[in-house]
Amino acid sequence: MNRPQYSSAEKQDNSRYIAYRFYTETIEVNRMSALAFFEAGESFYKGKRFFWQNPEKTFTLVGLGHAHVLTGANHQGRFEDVKSNWQSLCKQIVNEEHFIEPILFGGFSFDPLNKSKSIWREFPEAYFAVPTFQLVIKNDRAYISIHLITKKEDTFPEFEALRKERDKLIHAAQVSEPLTYKKPEVTGREELKKASYLSSIDKVTGVIKAKQADKVVIARVLRLDFDKSLSASSALYQVSKEQPESFLFGLEAEEQFFFGATPERLVKVEDRQALSTCLAGSTPRGKTVEKDNELGNELLNDRKNRSEHQYVVDMISKVFAAHCREQFVPKKPKLMKVRDIQHLYTPVEGELKQGSNLIDLVRDLHPTPALGGEPRQSALSLIRQYETMNRGFYAAPIGWIDAKGDGEFAVAIRSALLDGKEAYLYAGGGIVEDSTPESEYAETWVKFRPMLRALGGQLSDES
Numbered sequence: 001m002n003r004p005q006y007s008s009a010e011k012q013d014n015s016r017y018i019a020y021r022f023y024t025e026t027i028e029v030n031r032m033s034a035l036a037f038f039e040a041g042e043s044f045y046k047g048k049r050f051f052w053q054n055p056e057k058t059f060t061l062v063g064l065g066h067a068h069v070l071t072g073a074n075h076q077g078r079f080e081d082v083k084s085n086w087q088s089l090c091k092q093i094v095n096e097e098h099f100i101e102p103i104l105f106g107g108f109s110f111d112p113l114n115k116s117k118s119i120w121r122e123f124p125e126a127y128f129a130v131p132t133f134q135l136v137i138k139n140d141r142a143y144i145s146i147h148l149i150t151k152k153e154d155t156f157p158e159f160e161a162l163r164k165e166r167d168k169l170i171h172a173a174q175v176s177e178p179l180t181y182k183k184p185e186v187t188g189r190e191e192l193k194k195a196s197y198l199s200s201i202d203k204v205t206g207v208i209k210a211k212q213a214d215k216v217v218i219a220r221v222l223r224l225d226f227d228k229s230l231s232a233s234s235a236l237y238q239v240s241k242e243q244p245e246s247f248l249f250g251l252e253a254e255e256q257f258f259f260g261a262t263p264e265r266l267v268k269v270e271d272r273q274a275l276s277t278c279l280a281g282s283t284p285r286g287k288t289v290e291k292d293n294e295l296g297n298e299l300l301n302d303r304k305n306r307s308e309h310q311y312v313v314d315m316i317s318k319v320f321a322a323h324c325r326e327q328f329v330p331k332k333p334k335l336m337k338v339r340d341i342q343h344l345y346t347p348v349e350g351e352l353k354q355g356s357n358l359i360d361l362v363r364d365l366h367p368t369p370a371l372g373g374e375p376r377q378s379a380l381s382l383i384r385q386y387e388t389m390n391r392g393f394y395a396a397p398i399g400w401i402d403a404k405g406d407g408e409f410a411v412a413i414r415s416a417l418l419d420g421k422e423a424y425l426y427a428g429g430g431i432v433e434d435s436t437p438e439s440e441y442a443e444t445w446v447k448f449r450p451m452l453r454a455l456g457g458q459l460s461d462e463s
């Protein structure tokens with residue numbers, strides 16, 4: 001794979017420093033379908049696109065093409081590298097007056113120290129891009145920015161060509177028929193390493209009983225086969241129809257596409273106000289209002305789920321205490337109800353201290369005990385030992401940061417990796433002392449549902 005390594009905004013070139021220049025130009029356009037804009041990039045920017053929409057639908061982001069890529073293979077410093085390279089790049093922004101900030105979008109892998117065989121061949125430990133064309137829809141208004149990051153002095157012809165290209169993309173997105181795609185046809189399904197998943201739950205509960213850890217999140221993979229390759233646009237279309245109340249995300253890396261509909265915010269920063277969400281402890285939705293409320297109340301009062309949840313609240317509160325001046329943590333969780341599942345949910349808020357930024361929070365929060373466990377390091381080594389797979393970008397931070405430092409990262413759960421005619425779906429759950437393989441297995445079926453619905457897979461009766 002021929003991908004640039006970490007690139008900093010200033011590099012030594014012929015023994016003198018030549019700075020990158022970061023040109024950005026934004027126009028406001030008539031509101032258009034973000035998916036249609038994503039689709040408009042199919043011919044020329046395939047493999048270099050991303051999509052993001054927050055659950056409130058107040059912020060939608062699409063990127064086409066790469067003005068600059070930051071990737072990483074330096075697991076110890078991957079967060080720092082992304083942070084400092086982005087800050088250096090932002091210092092090179094030429095146009096002081098830009099009413100829409102340029103955005104860096106991407107994610108990190110779950111655990112770079114996991115050396116299990118990986119199907120995530122196009123996704124390095126950190127993979128971020130500044131798009132060439134950036135669509136932002138916020139407050140019901142749409143903006144398209146062109147980004148050009150170059151060392152060249154004379155960029156006028158290049159920029160003119162990009163303006164023409166931008167206008168073609170806008171036109172294509174605006175005049176296209178409303179997107180509709182048929183549900184894909186699943187031709188096969190395999191629960192990968194099911195037996196070892198079930199026995200890992202037994203082993204991990206044993207380790208927890210022996211007091212070597214308090215909580216460990218164990219996940220598994222389901223593979224779906226199709227008769228033809230699915231397009232990234234059709235996958236996003238299906239997921240946006242099926243899961244409107246979650247974060248929707250999609251990240252292309254050459255011919256692989258990682259996408260999902262996650263209810264879990266890792267952290268958001270806006271004007272130095274930080275917000276995180278503790279989400280752990282789950283039960284299915286009931287078929288009737290009465291049953292739904294009954295299940296919800298049971299969850300709120302269930303000792304096992306409350307203890308799983310509390311580990312997350314304690315850890316996130318600790319990280320916020322280190323990075324925020326004041327923090328606000330409600331004493332008791334509430335319920336978050338999404339289409340297929342209800343969770344215990346506690347929001348944590350604070351105001352960033354001088355010197356801390358969004359990427360520092362991402363670095364220190366990942367993985368929370370909702371995806372790793374408690375204590376973190378023991379949980380991670382137990383996951384490496386027992387999970388027998390490589391999570392890639394599943395359960396890891398995915399999101400964006402702008403040139404001002406505002407941004408938002410979600411936890412990439414309820415997600416799948418599309419790879420040609422195959423899709424790999426991921427789901428896991430928090431294991432504590434009294435977890436059982438049967439109930440954990442059933443819970444993973446509930447967590448597979450968002451992606452099964454999107455990809456046309458049969459929902460299991462076991463859930």
Ligand SMILES: C=C(O[C@H]1C=CC=C(C(=O)O)[C@@H]1O)C(=O)O
Nearest residue numbers: 280281282370413427428429430
């Ligand atoms: C690991 C997953 O969910 C986590 C997030 C919310 C609730 C969870 C739970 O109840 O176990 C998990 O910690 C997943 O969806 O794959």
